[in-house]
Amino acid sequence: MKLYISRIILGVFLLFAQIIFAQNLSKSQFKVKGNCEMCKERIETIAKKAGAKEARYSIDSQTLTLETGSNISTDEILKKVAEAGHDNEKFKASNENYESLPECCHYNRELQIQTTENQKHNIKKENEFYVKGNCESCKARIEKAAKDAGADSAEWNAEKQMVTLDFDPAKTSADKILKKIADVGHDNEKYKSKDNTYKNLPSCCLYDREIPFGEANPKVHAEEGEKYEHSDHGDHNSDENEKHIEGVTVTGSKAATSLNKKEAGLVFNIDRKELLKAACCNLSESFETNATVDVSFSNAVTGTKQLKMLGLDQKYTSLTKELLPEIRGLASAYGLNFIPGRWIESIQLTKGGSTVTNGYESITGQINTELLKNSEKPETSLNLFSDFNGRAEANITSVSPINEHWSQTFLLHGNGTFGNTDMNDDGFLDRPKGTQINAAYLLNYNDLEHSGLGSHFGINFIKDNRTAGQTAFDKSLDQNEQTAYGVGIDISRFQVWNKTGYVFKGKPYQSLGWMNQYVYHQQDSFFGLRNYSGKQHTYYSNLIFESILGNTNHKYKAGASFMYDGYEEKYLVDNFKRNEIVPGIFAEYTLTGLKYTLVAGARADFHNLAGTQFTPRLNFKYDFTPQTTLRLSAGRGFRTANVFAESQQYFASNRNIQILQNGGNIYGLKPEIAWNYGASLQQEFKIFGRKSTIVADFFRTDFQDQVLVDLDRSPQQLTFYNLEGKSFANSFQTQWDFTPFKNFDVRLAYKYYNVQADYLDGKREIPFMAKHRGFVNLAYSTNKNNNGGFWSFDTTLNWVGKQRLPNTSTNPEEFQLPTYSESYAILNAQISRNFNKKIRAYLGGENLTSYYQKNAIVDFKNPFGNYFDGGMVYAPIMKANLYVGLDVTF
Incomplete structure (x- = not known):
């Protein structure tokens, strides 16, 4: 009987200790660049080794969610993440550390990181929503999906990567429309399309999923015979479509015949x-x-x-x-x-x-x-x-x-x-x-x-x-x-x-x-x-x-x-x-x-x-x-x-x-x-x-x-x-x-x-x-x-x-x-x-x-x-x- 009571007391004590400890934890989000599942595993592992109680990385949103105690500095964690090769909103990885990453992990360094704080201050109208895409085929698909979901009208802008919706709230909702758009393969600010749906898009429609919402997609309007900005390492080779970011000029072109760098053969x-x-x-x-x-x-x-x-x-x-x-x-x-x-x-x-x-x-x-x-x-x-x-x-x-x-x-x-x-x-x-x-x-x-x-x-x-x-x-x-x-x-x-x-x-x-x-x-x-x-x-x-x-x-x-x-x-x-x-x-x-x-x-x-x-x-x-x-x-x-x-x-x-x-x-x-x-x-x-x-x-x-x-x-x-x-x-x-x-x-x-x-x-x-x-x-x-x-x-x-x-x-x-x-x-x-x-x-x-x-x-x-x-x-x-x-x- 005494043993039974002592176990109850011990359990109550541990519960209160956990609650008190949890109250001392703080949760925060930071923008961190990465590409794939290997990036996710690496970032989360480094963050936990640096003192984070929990670390969850989202490839889609390019965000790292941290749970830390009051005695742990998030700056120290982000610094360690950068030392592992991943740029983030507070620290940039050295070129040597970035290039030591496996090929599949090489994210686009030229695209600026938009911090979580900056995102809150994005200026866009109430009926505008970020939707990713590339070309005229994307535009037709996005607008059709929106109308199928009940929108009276929909207009997608490739340059802004944004769709403007007009709909009756009594008949549908923005959530329903954006869910439908994701269902046909286009990531947006509320829903991510499934990998298989994205991969089944025509090749001309495969947008860069790693670009944060609100940034221009360098592949927009790329068509056959036209140069466009994209490469596995951020090397862009087109004078016609030069992009100046952080003082760096980058150029690129699509090869008609390309060696698949990810294949073992x-x-x-x-x-x-x-x-x-x-x-x-x-x-x-x-x-x-x-x-x-x-x-x-x-x-x-x-x-x-x-x-x-x-x-x-x-x-x-x-x-x-x-x-x-x-x-x-x-x-x-x-x-x-x-x-x-x-x-x-x-x-x-x-x-x-x-x-x-x-x-x-x-x-x-x-x-x-x-x-x-x-x-x-x-x-x-x-x-x-x-x-x-x-x-x-x-x-x-x-x-x-x-x-x-x-x-x-x-x-x-x-x-x-x-x-x-x-x-x-x-x-x-x-x-x-x-x-x-x-x-x-x-x-x-x-x-x-x-x-x-x-x-x-x-x-x-x-x-x-x-x-x-x-x-x-x-x-x-x-x-x-x-x-x-x-x-x-x-x-x-x-x-x-x-x-x-x-x-x-x-x-x-x-x-x-x-x-x-x-x-x-x-x-x-x-x-x-x-x-x-x-x-x-x-x-x-x-x-x-x-x-x-x-x-x-x-x-x-x-x-x-x-x-x-x-x-x-x-x-x-x-x-x-x-x-x-x-x-x-x-x-x-x-x-x-x-x-x-x-x-x-x-x-x-x-x-x-x-x-x-x-x-x-x-x-x-x-x-x-x-x-x-x-x-x-x-x-x-x-x-x-x-x-x-x-x-x-x-x-x-x-x-x-x-x-x-x-x-x-x-x-x-x-x-x-x-x-x-x-x-x-x-x-x-x-x-x-x-x-x-x-x-x-x-x-x-x-x-x-x-x-x-x-x-x-x-x-x-x-x-x-x-x-x-x-x-x-x-x-x-x-x-x-x-x-x-x-x-x-x-x-x-x-x-x-x-x-x-x-x-x-x-x-x-x-x-x-x-x-x-x-x-x-x-x-x-x-x-x-x-x-x-x-x-x-x-x-x-x-x-x-x-x-x-x-x-x-x-x-x-x-x-x-x-x-x-x-x-x-x-x-x-x-x-x-x-x-x-x-x-x-x-x-x-x-x-x-x-x-x-x-x-x-x-x-x-x-x-x-x-x-x-x-x-x-x-x-x-x-x-x-x-x-x-x-x-x-x-």
Whole structure:
């Protein structure tokens, strides 16, 4: 009993002590700059160590709320916070302490801190409220949301970042209206939009969330082709939009191609501004102003282009659309022509091993294409294109919202090549004639804010017919009646896909996504007297769960995938059928530290023909300083070779095909396995008073059981077999991007490749791969006039060193090729005029140096003879070609 009473007395005493102690605490708020969750954790930890009883930091309002005792000085706490690198309203961090922060924590130092006391004295009218936004799309969205919430009228001012409301208090309230505005993605002085809602805004609408309310947004009215103030470190590089704050002049510009500094891997983001620098009629032409990807003609008859990366063929790069497998299997040869350039919203290019969540086939990297699908108001665009050699095309794109949650996209493309182009007078068309009809429909649902659901649906149909060969070829005649050599390619392709995601309520870091796709691809073709046809059915499914371990510094993904490929091929009289069934599981862990990011993943795939395959991958990024970043990567990949579909460039010849089987289950061959290792160093600095970046990277790829395509055993034979020995590709690239003066961007690059393999008769360099390559891109645009009009000028010079050519020494002397080709240079250029925001016209030229391979076809006079070969192409086969185009937006 006494013990019970004593416990009650002790409890009462402690309660009174707590009340007395609490009365001696004081609460205060201060403005402190920060960016992310790491900033929040650092600021709160420092404040508590400095004596604060409680410390709560809000990233949104940039305020630190402190609870302190009477014997603790808030000045001392704020001083410690500044010493940790965070500017605040009383103390400024030293440059050294600021720059020692991780890259993601670098807030904008040039924007003045508005103290909590100053905020109380802001002068604004009773019906005016701060709302963040950027552009005309933001203005339309904010005003519509306000009216939907009951406002009689609403006018948003981009410069003041303020909305003026007129409403009947009996019907609605300012709170209700501002809540609705936040619901559509715009932070305001009373409500913050959810992260997922903000991130789903169009890229032009992504305002700076760190700018305190009441300060001008430096990104306001930034549009395509226009310089604007923003950079990761507050380095702004635009004379036109200079900003003078605290005696500092800062300038900046938006890069059309940018290296994602937050990714652990080497990831480049290519936006529509970059794609508009060249003709960009399809994906194969989207990289003509990019130094990372090499674009070349695959042969002299079909005129198709192929990509190469890190010194290896396109088949070793994972080519995806909407993060779903796209150009692979039977589509390998011509798939680049099936994604029109005007359909592309952006491209993400990853060098080296990519994430394991996207599959096992990526060896040299991944190229992902995102289609147009983001718009807050209806927008329809028409593109017309024609060159001076009989090629014409038209594109219609329409993106529009249906209601608050649904939006849709219509994409239509048609092209035709009608002229007989034979610039080298060899009697063969330099590019095929024919037509393509390509249509797609995308439907998007976004209700992440309320239900946590989002979904994307797409459907695409393509019909492509091409005729090539000798100019005298008559496609109306039966193949057996032809006297001229002809090539016919007829492709039908249908695909449907869906991606659905769910974000768990109250857990924005936790989500579940499910992707599904079905593809049907059929090709019927002939090359002279040779027939090749194939059908492919593919079903792909990928389920991904993402969450954290404790906090957002420890993230993980886990999931399962399934791939089914059904192939039916016929070459001459031989039939090849197989079904590949590949269930798989994977997991990936991301660790984010103060200066580093580590992404480690692995997957296991259970291939019914290739056996169980284990695929580990690792990416590591370390920021020595905010301007110096080191990246390391290593990973494994595997793939099954489609030897016929991937080697169609050699079908336009009289080579006999031979497969040296070794007991594998796919054409008698084993799957290809490769390890890729990479390192890159990124250095930023200022030159001419503007931001400049140099990136140097080195990658090595080592193969096991590579399927070699041997063109050297005999000029009359094409031999496939698995590697016995070593095969490697070393790739070195250095690239320098800088802006010597306003509106003028320069990109310089040099690439070195060393690619060798142990063939059956000894080690040799891989053919058609230049060891040395140089690249120069110059881009200039004028300032916009009052109507939004401006001129743009762009030119790209590619220099390609000598390449080893296949051995033709056993041919008669007149049909022999030299051991190495000549080096050559190609110059492309384009001039465009934006008359206003709606109309753009452009004029350009390709291969303006007019260098072309004069003897692109071996023994072209006798295409049915033993020595005929149209696959020995190392350079362009067409001289200079001019084109014109028009873009109109409604």
